[in-house]
Amino acid sequence: MNKILRVNMTTLTTGTEAVPKEWAALGGRALTSTIVAKEVIPTCHPLGENNKLIFAPGLLSGTTAVNSGRLSAGAKSPLTGTIKESNAGGLAAQMFGRLRIKALIIEGLPKGNAWYSLHVSNNGVTIAEEKELIGKGNFAVVEALENRIGKKVGVITIGPAGEMKMLSANISVKDVDSKLRSHGRGGLGAVMGSKRIKFISIDDSGAPGIKPVDPEKFTASARIFAKAIMEHPGTGQGLPTFGTAEMVNLVNEAGGLPTRNFSLGRYEGHEKISGETLRETMIERGGNPSHGCQPGCIIKCSQVYVDKKGKYITSGFEYETIEILGANAGLGNLDQIAVADSIMDDIGVDSIETSIAIGVAMEAGVLPFDDGEGVLRLLREDIGKGTPLGRIIGSGAGHVGKVFGVTRVPVVKNQAIPAYDPRAIKGIGITYATSTMGADHTMGYAVATNLMGVGGGIVDPLKKDGQVELSRHLQIVTVMLDSIGLCLFIGFPAADIPTCVPALVDMLNACFGFELTPEWIGGLGVNTLKTERAFNLAAGFTNKDDRLPEFFREPLPPHNAVWDFTDEEIDEFWNF
Amino acid sequence: MNITVRLFATFRFGRFASATRQYPPQTRISEIIRELQIPDTEISMIMLNGRHADPEQCLCEGDSIALFPVVAGG
Numbered sequence: 001m002n003k004i005l006r007v008n009m010t011t012l013t014t015g016t017e018a019v020p021k022e023w024a025a026l027g028g029r030a031l032t033s034t035i036v037a038k039e040v041i042p043t044c045h046p047l048g049e050n051n052k053l054i055f056a057p058g059l060l061s062g063t064t065a066v067n068s069g070r071l072s073a074g075a076k077s078p079l080t081g082t083i084k085e086s087n088a089g090g091l092a093a094q095m096f097g098r099l100r101i102k103a104l105i106i107e108g109l110p111k112g113n114a115w116y117s118l119h120v121s122n123n124g125v126t127i128a129e130e131k132e133l134i135g136k137g138n139f140a141v142v143e144a145l146e147n148r149i150g151k152k153v154g155v156i157t158i159g160p161a162g163e164m165k166m167l168s169a170n171i172s173v174k175d176v177d178s179k180l181r182s183h184g185r186g187g188l189g190a191v192m193g194s195k196r197i198k199f200i201s202i203d204d205s206g207a208p209g210i211k212p213v214d215p216e217k218f219t220a221s222a223r224i225f226a227k228a229i230m231e232h233p234g235t236g237q238g239l240p241t242f243g244t245a246e247m248v249n250l251v252n253e254a255g256g257l258p259t260r261n262f263s264l265g266r267y268e269g270h271e272k273i274s275g276e277t278l279r280e281t282m283i284e285r286g287g288n289p290s291h292g293c294q295p296g297c298i299i300k301c302s303q304v305y306v307d308k309k310g311k312y313i314t315s316g317f318e319y320e321t322i323e324i325l326g327a328n329a330g331l332g333n334l335d336q337i338a339v340a341d342s343i344m345d346d347i348g349v350d351s352i353e354t355s356i357a358i359g360v361a362m363e364a365g366v367l368p369f370d371d372g373e374g375v376l377r378l379l380r381e382d383i384g385k386g387t388p389l390g391r392i393i394g395s396g397a398g399h400v401g402k403v404f405g406v407t408r409v410p411v412v413k414n415q416a417i418p419a420y421d422p423r424a425i426k427g428i429g430i431t432y433a434t435s436t437m438g439a440d441h442t443m444g445y446a447v448a449t450n451l452m453g454v455g456g457g458i459v460d461p462l463k464k465d466g467q468v469e470l471s472r473h474l475q476i477v478t479v480m481l482d483s484i485g486l487c488l489f490i491g492f493p494a495a496d497i498p499t500c501v502p503a504l505v506d507m508l509n510a511c512f513g514f515e516l517t518p519e520w521i522g523g524l525g526v527n528t529l530k531t532e533r534a535f536n537l538a539a540g541f542t543n544k545d546d547r548l549p550e551f552f553r554e555p556l557p558p559h560n561a562v563w564d565f566t567d568e569e570i571d572e573f574w575n576f
Numbered sequence: 577m578n579i580t581v582r583l584f585a586t587f588r589f590g591r592f593a594s595a596t597r598q599y600p601p602q603t604r605i606s607e608i609i610r611e612l613q614i615p616d617t618e619i620s621m622i623m624l625n626g627r628h629a630d631p632e633q634c635l636c637e638g639d640s641i642a643l644f645p646v647v648a649g650g
């Protein structure tokens with residue numbers, strides 16, 4: 001990829017730059033984090049003029065490699081105050097890749113109250129004032145842009161929550177069906193809103209595309225890679241059949257299913273919100289249980305969920321959202337959760353942060369647990385319209401806890417802990433504590449090894465032994481996935497099928513003429529993690545921020561598991 | 577003795593979700609797996625009363641086992 005696009009919103013000017021040599025073998029997260037660390041003042045206000053918003057496709061995005069089209073977005077996070085990278089599927093990364101755009105860097109803040117849009121094409125990037133779509137939901141933005149520019153337009157957009165600079169605001173990306181995928185975590189939608197950019201449209205007509213240096217070797221290794229994905233039972237069978245919601249029953253059985261704001265580890269209604277029930281419901285109603293969010297996806301973890309009359313409600317209906325609203329907020333009703341998911345996509349908020357924030361609000365008595373209609377009203381009427389209550393909940397779980405005086409507030413570095421209780425699945429607790437991004441299961445998905453033995457056998461989820469090493473190893477490898485543009489699920493075959501990782505390295509070499517060895521992966525992971533951590537330390541964070549909230553010392557039924565790591569044990573994580 | 581056997585995901589296809597069945601004393605988990613014709617290689621998690629268990633473990637009256645194939649979340 002041969003160019004960097006730069007947009008300055010203070011001067012309303014744009015430019016194209018050559019890619020510095022040291023960035024050539026970086027992509028996705030490794031690149032956004034490198035640029036944030038180099039160009040953003042760590043102590044800056046995340047919504048001020050010194051923060052920058054960076055988009056970078058994965059190294060292989062835009063090639064024919066399967067499952068490689070994820071886009072990374074990076075900035076200093078307004079939610080956590082840390083460095084942030086959040087990646088999403090959809091079409092944009094592949095379009096950027098084909099346009100040979102290595103990164104889009106957006107800096108500065110415009111004066112005045114006008115809103116803008118960016119348009120990315122083979123000629124670079126342009127800025128235009130936008131009036132028509134301000135205040136509109138994400139689905140309306142996609143529809144209007146398809147009418148305005150053409151059906152094939154790529155879209156990156158923020159909803160009303162991003163315009164209001166809510167800390168839970170996400171950035172949405174148009175997918176293959178003109179629906180949405182999201183850069184969910186860390187409030188990056190607020191950063192885009194602070195720069196007063198409502199959307200970025202992408203036209204890849206005339207794109208040069210990526211022609212591998214050694215096409216035969218590329219095709220051969222791409223085939224081995226695809227075969228490894230299909231061979232692994234998780235990616236070849238589990239995900240396409242049940243989607244990620246299959247985790248509901250499994251995590252429930254393990255006693256780590258967050259229930260009623262993390263007060264219990266099992267939910268009595270788990271079968272109602274399980275992957276099995278989701279699949280049956282979709283088959284019965286004529287939805288689609290196995291659906292890809294981008295061309296070139298052979299796993300198809302996504303699905304199209306329809307209502308009783310067969311009308312579309314939502315897609316990309318994930319375990320996290322289902323679990324957190326279903327069990328942690330006690331809704332226990334897939335139809336209501338699906339509607340909530342669709343509203344959150346439309347107004348543009350992170351479904352994890354928002355759903356956990358709702359659980360905390362329920363504990364505070366703002367609305368009762370199990371109140372599905374109340375949740376829908378809160379999303380539509382309060383968060384979507386920016387009432388004072390909506391702004392509090394839209395500021396994330398940490399703020400809701402402070403405003404209402406709740407002590408059981410599941411956050412690390414002010415970012416909500418997702419749908420695995422760290423007391424009963426301790427490996428993921430180490431990831432929550434030490435991640436450079438705040439609590440985030442995707443930074444080092446220890447659940448798979450703790451519960452299912454992925455990567456060489458079970459590491460007992462209820463014991464402390466081996467968890468720090470496990471999380472460290474996974475966090476290093478995950479940087480590679482996030483930088484090549486791969487779905488997190490590639491971590492399964494990468495851990496268990498020996499041909500997978502060498503094939504990935506071969507693909508990169510054959511595509512770009514690099515001379516990478518498998519050791520490169522470890523180096524990339526270590527360097528990126530250290531770069532991210534150095535940014536956080538310079539922003540004022542210390543090892544004391546790598547801690548779980550105090551309430552995790554209380555026993556969690558059914559195993560009465562507690563979070564029992566000492567500070568020294570956690571700090572060992574960074575000893576590499 | 578009475579043992580509750582619970583199956584998940586693809587293991588339910590052509591079998592059942594949950595059943596309480598009679599087994600002779602000292603039955604091992606692996607014997608139940610064999611009886612259900614689930615290939616060992618497909619099993620990713622065996623839970624006995626909510627905790628990871630070894631297939632060679634013997635069962636007691638009233639035990640509950642849960643069998644899972646590899647699934648993936650995120």
Ligand code: SF4
Nearest residue numbers: 292293297299301487
């Ligand atoms: S596996 Fe899921 S997230 Fe990845 S490309 Fe396919 S549908 Fe999208």
